[in-house]
Amino acid sequence: xxxxxxxxxxxxxxxxxxxxxxxxxxxxxxxxxxxxxxxxxxxxxxxxxxxxxxxxxxxxxxxxxxxxxxxxxxxxxxxxxxxxxxxxxxxxxxxxxxxxxxxxxxxxxxxxxxxxxxxxxxxxxxxxxxxxxxxxxxxxxxxxxxxxxxxxxxxxxxxxxxxxxxxxxxxxxxxxxxxxxxxxxxxxxxxxxxxxxxxxxxxxxxxxxxxxxxxxxxxxxxxxxxxxxxxxxxxxxxxxxxxxxxxxxxxxxxxxxxxxxxxxxxxxxxxxxxxxxxxxxxxxxxxxxxxxxxxxxxxxxxxxxxxxxxxxxxxxxxxxx
Numbered sequence: 001x002x003x004x005x006x007x008x009x010x011x012x013x014x015x016x017x018x019x020x021x022x023x024x025x026x027x028x029x030x031x032x033x034x035x036x037x038x039x040x041x042x043x044x045x046x047x048x049x050x051x052x053x054x055x056x057x058x059x060x061x062x063x064x065x066x067x068x069x070x071x072x073x074x075x076x077x078x079x080x081x082x083x084x085x086x087x088x089x090x091x092x093x094x095x096x097x098x099x100x101x102x103x104x105x106x107x108x109x110x111x112x113x114x115x116x117x118x119x120x121x122x123x124x125x126x127x128x129x130x131x132x133x134x135x136x137x138x139x140x141x142x143x144x145x146x147x148x149x150x151x152x153x154x155x156x157x158x159x160x161x162x163x164x165x166x167x168x169x170x171x172x173x174x175x176x177x178x179x180x181x182x183x184x185x186x187x188x189x190x191x192x193x194x195x196x197x198x199x200x201x202x203x204x205x206x207x208x209x210x211x212x213x214x215x216x217x218x219x220x221x222x223x224x225x226x227x228x229x230x231x232x233x234x235x236x237x238x239x240x241x242x243x244x245x246x247x248x249x250x251x252x253x254x255x256x257x258x259x260x261x262x263x264x265x266x267x268x269x270x271x272x273x274x275x276x277x278x279x280x281x282x283x284x285x286x287x288x289x290x291x292x293x294x295x296x297x298x299x300x301x302x303x304x305x306x307x308x309x310x311x312x313x314x315x316x317x318x319x320x321x
Contacts, residue, residue, distance in 0.1 A: 100158045102170035105146060107216040107226070107245065108178045110170050114143040114158050123235055124165075127157035129287060130279060131182055133231035134238035148228050148243040149175050150182070150281055176284040177249030178219075179316050181259055184241035185276030187233030190264040190296075193242040197224055198255040198318075208244065209262075222250040222321065225257065248283065250321055257316035263294060263307040270299035280313050 096118030103111045112126065120141045126133055129150040137143045147156070149172040159165040183193040192210050200206025206224070208214045214226030225247070231240030246257055263274065273295050280288040292312065297305065 098158065098160070098164055098166045100156065100166035100168040102154065102156055102168040104149075104170050104172055107220050107247075108149050108172050108175045109216065109228075110147050110149050110154055110156070110172065112143075112145050112147050112156050112158075112168060114166065116141040116143075116158075116160070116164075119160055119164075122160060125159045125239070126230075127159065128154065130289060131184060131230075131241055131243075132239045133184070133241045134187075134235050136232050136235060145230065146228070147230065148180055148245055150180060150279065150287055152176070177247055179246050179248045179283065180279075180281045181244045181313055182241055182279035183243075183261060183276060184239065184279070185274070187231060187235065187238040187240045188266075188268050189274050189276060190266050190269050191274065191276055192262045192264070193227065193244055194260045194262055195225055195227070195244045195246070196258040196260075197246075198253065198257070210242065216245075219245060219247050220250075222247050222252040246316055246318070248316060248318055251318045252320060253318070254320040255318050257318065258310075259313050259315055261292070261309045261312050263296070263309065265297055265302045265305040265307070267299065267303055269296050270302055272296055278313055282316075 096116075098114070098116040098119065100112065100114045103113070105111050114124070114137065116122070116124070116137055118141065119137055120139050122137050122141075124135050124137055124143065126135060126145065126147070128147060131150060135143055135145060149170070152172050152175050154170045154172050156168045156170075157165065158167070181193065183191060185191055195208040196202070196204075197206035197208065203212075208225055208227050210227065210229060213229070214224055216226050218224050219226045226245055228243045228245070229240070230243065231238055233240050244259065261276075261278075263269075273293055275294075276292045278290045278292060280290070290312070292309075294307070294309070296302075296307075
């Protein structure tokens, strides 16, 4: 899609404060899955290049609302050793048992497989370390999705609307070699994550975004990053996410990766407040969480414009290995 107009936003501070926690109840034991503290977001360097009124980040932030903590007492974990047999048993089980398994793939990715024989073509929510997205099961009740891990001991929660679901775990020892940035929000928000690798310009080969996502095999060799899109945006009210991954621990060249969020003004979001959330994990560090609440321009004459938000997340600094 060609860019009609662009705003460069800056000298705006959006205060973000969020501590997310998923609580897992297993028998009499309560175990926190994630706890993260947010830091202030600072956007700097405004240059307005359109005659339209530039949007602002509201002084009073409306927090991106996450679902209530899940009660997982009835959810079932499938051990990796017998997961294949368990999935087959679930498909034939008369009690409609939901099962899930997680298998580590190249690039610190995890293949999540779900079998839910009584939930065919049903809406399902996937939760992982504060990242949430909505999918639809296949007509046979199965689902397979490749998810970027956000923790070395990765826990995945599969939840249907009535509270039924399953959990799956995977160990991802190569995760510290990757830096990951997540942009998540509701489908149709118009937001997109962009990475400009090693001085690349817009639409150059090193520009990684939804229309040029990069390659996980290339990333595993230390040659560049890749973008993963999660969630089914056609589902009403769906949560979706974009995850940019770069193999910082195994990069073949040094330099930097400039990260930004771009918002397209559409007929569906003009004149509204768009809310989203960013997660950020660097190497072996903790997962950072920041909220974003953006007032979009009025609909008159603004539809088709783009807003480019820089400095919402720190650029990646790459040292050759």
